[in-house]
Amino acid sequence: MSELLWGKPSLPSRGPKPAVTLAGIAEAGIRIADAEGLDAVSMQRIAGELPVTKMALYRYVPGKTELIAVMSDLAMGAPPDRPDLPWREALHAWAMDLYDGFTRHPWLLLSTVGRRLLGPNELAWIERGLAALTGTGLTGGEQMDSILVVTSHVRNIAQQSTTFPGHTTGLTEEDMQESLTQILTTEAARFPHLTTALRTAAGSENQGLEFGLQRILDGLELLISGRKASTSPH
Structure with a gap:
C-alpha cells in the first residue's frame, strides 16, 4: 500500500497505454463518496464511472482498503501555505x-x-x-x-x-433548532439551565x-x- 500512497505503483511496463490512472480512479471514488458516502464506493461503481472493467481496476489497486487510503490522501490535498505568521x-x-x-x-x-x-x-x-x-x-x-x-x-x-x-436524517439545522425551541417552550421547568443557556446564546452554528x-x-x-x-x- 505504501507504494500506492507514495506514487510508485507497480504497473505492467508492456502492452497498450492504460485507459485510466490511479489518480483518475481515486478521483472517481472521491466523487462517489462526496455525493453518496463512503459505503457507496466500490470497484464496481468506479468501473461504471470509467472506461474500464472492474477486473481491470485491480491492475492499479488491490482492493477497496487500498483505494480508500489513496482517495483520502488525494482528497486532503496539500495544506495551504500561510507563511510568516506568529x-x-x-x-x-x-x-x-x-x-x-x-x-x-x-x-x-x-x-x-x-x-x-x-x-x-x-x-x-x-x-x-x-x-x-x-x-x-x-x-x-x-x-x-x-x-x-x-x-x-x-x-x-x-x-x-x-x-x-x-x-x-432528513432534518436541516433550522428543523433541529425549531424542534428544540418547541420542546423547551413546553418543558422549560424540566430543563431550566438548558433553557436559560439557549436563550442567552448567540453566534454561528460552529461557534463551538x-x-x-x-x-x-x-x-x-x-x-x-x-x-x-x-x-x-x-
Missing part, C-alpha cells in the same frame, strides 16, 4: 483549513481514523502544524500532543455539524469550533510563556 495565528489558520477540508469531504472523518499507513499529503498537514510550533520552546512530544489535541477538537466539531452523505480552539491556544500560550520565563536568564 505561532498562535499559524496554528489557528491550520486548524480552520483542516476543518474546511473535513466539511468539503465529510467521509474523511471516517476514513482517516485508526492505525493505517499515512500518505504524503496527510504527513504534510502534520508537518505544517508542527512548523507553527517550531521555536516556541515546546518539546517534540509536546508539539505532537498539541497537534493531536487541536486535530481532535476540529474533528469532533466537524463530525457534530456535518451531515454525512448517505446517512441523512472557535470557542474551543481559542481555549486550547490559550492553554498553549500559558505553557509556552511559562517555558520561556523559566529558561530566560535572570
Whole structure:
C-alpha cells in the first residue's frame, strides 16, 4: 500500500497505454463518496464511472482498503501555505483549513481514523502544524500532543455539524433548532439551565469550533510563556 500512497505503483511496463490512472480512479471514488458516502464506493461503481472493467481496476489497486487510503490522501490535498505568521495565528489558520477540508469531504472523518499507513499529503498537514510550533520552546512530544489535541477538537466539531452523505436524517439545522425551541417552550421547568443557556446564546452554528480552539491556544500560550520565563536568564 505504501507504494500506492507514495506514487510508485507497480504497473505492467508492456502492452497498450492504460485507459485510466490511479489518480483518475481515486478521483472517481472521491466523487462517489462526496455525493453518496463512503459505503457507496466500490470497484464496481468506479468501473461504471470509467472506461474500464472492474477486473481491470485491480491492475492499479488491490482492493477497496487500498483505494480508500489513496482517495483520502488525494482528497486532503496539500495544506495551504500561510507563511510568516506568529505561532498562535499559524496554528489557528491550520486548524480552520483542516476543518474546511473535513466539511468539503465529510467521509474523511471516517476514513482517516485508526492505525493505517499515512500518505504524503496527510504527513504534510502534520508537518505544517508542527512548523507553527517550531521555536516556541515546546518539546517534540509536546508539539505532537498539541497537534493531536487541536486535530481532535476540529474533528469532533466537524463530525457534530456535518451531515454525512448517505446517512441523512432528513432534518436541516433550522428543523433541529425549531424542534428544540418547541420542546423547551413546553418543558422549560424540566430543563431550566438548558433553557436559560439557549436563550442567552448567540453566534454561528460552529461557534463551538472557535470557542474551543481559542481555549486550547490559550492553554498553549500559558505553557509556552511559562517555558520561556523559566529558561530566560535572570
